[in-house]
Amino acid sequence: MRAIEFPQLDSSYSTSQALFFTDEGILVETQTLLSFLPFEPTLKRLKLALTKVYLSDSVLIVKCQRTSSLEHLFERGFYISDERSLLASLEGQSTTNFILKAIQWLAWDEKLQYCSKCGHKVLKEPESIEKKCLACDLSFFPKFSPAVMVLVQRNHEILLARSANFKPGFYSAIAGFIDMGETAELAAHREVKEEVGLEITDLSYFGSQSWPFPDNFMIGFKATYVSGEIKIDRNELEDAGWFSLDHLPELPSHASISRQLIESCLA
Ligand SMILES: [Zn+2]
Structure with missing residues (x-):
């Protein structure tokens, strides 16, 4: 990740692909739904004021401010998408990963002064x-704050839970932060035990993901139910239960490892 100071922004960058971040979200072209846009033409057309510019893998990550109204942007064929909605609409892991990186970088850059x-x-x-x-x-x-996510399966059912800050109706797999001195595997067993009172076995690694809301590094596991009745830790969860794979509730975004874990059980 290179920081480019404004005076060094010479003409060689004029047609580089750029991601434009505003305080309200990421700029998207309405017709194409593209968020990787040519740097200088977009800047000039929309009269955006640059705040910071970084370069990563030949793509400019641009922090800017609107100097005109949202209606003005819309008339010129653009809108601003909030970051989570944009991630949910993306196809392609490399694009998703780049945007995840850009979101996390800008947030950390702003925080650490x-x-x-x-x-x-x-x-x-x-x-x-x-x-x-x-x-x-x-x-x-x-x-990064390392965390585990565990999808527990019992025959044709999976264990899903929701915390009070989820959108209404949405459920996800059990998740929690790894303690100091703890392995990811131990954290997976502990979180399931603490949050819903169940014992699990056959823990298998599924995959990992950086998730920049705010700075998590999620390590995903699948596991099999062994024993216990669900006892919800009300300090952590609002609800939890077994859901048939044929009748699942509202699920997190396709961009999240939680959704990928759940969908892997449907295959
Ligand atoms: Zn110092």
């Missing part, structure tokens, strides 16, 4: 994602 040890300003290193404190030289790298 000062050294947590001495309080001085930090600056990004030119050719790296590292930031360094100007006073004490302490290094900072983007922060």
Whole structure:
């Protein structure tokens, strides 16, 4: 991830593909539904004010502000999509991964302005994602919070749960953060036990995903039910239960590992 300072933004970048982030979400072309857009033509056409520009894998990640109304954008064939809705509409893992990276990078870049040890300003290193404190030289790298997600299966049923902050009607697999000193496998067993009181076996790795809301790194597992009755930890969950694979509730976005875990059981 390279930071490009504005004066260095020469004409060689004018037709580069760019992702435009505003405070309201990501810019999308209405007709094509594309969010990777030519840098300079889009900037000029929509009169966007640049805040920051980064370069990653030949794509510009642009933070900008609207200087005109949403109606003005719409008349010119564009709209702004919130990040989660855009991710849900994407096809292709590499596109999804790039946008996940860009979202997480911009959020961390904005959050980490000062050294947590001495309080001085930090600056990004030119050719790296590292930031360094100007006073004490302490290094900072983007922060991830590792978490596990476990989909428990019992014959033709899967265990799904919802927390109070989910959208109404939506359910997902059991998830929780990995404790310090703990392995992902131990965390999977512990989270299922703590949140719903069940014992599981046959834990198998499914896959992983960076999920930048705000900075999770999800490690997905499948598991088989062994014993126990569901006892919901009301501090963590609003509801949990067994769902037949033929009658599933509303599920998370296709872009999430949770949805991919659930859909793998339908195959
Ligand atoms: Zn410092």
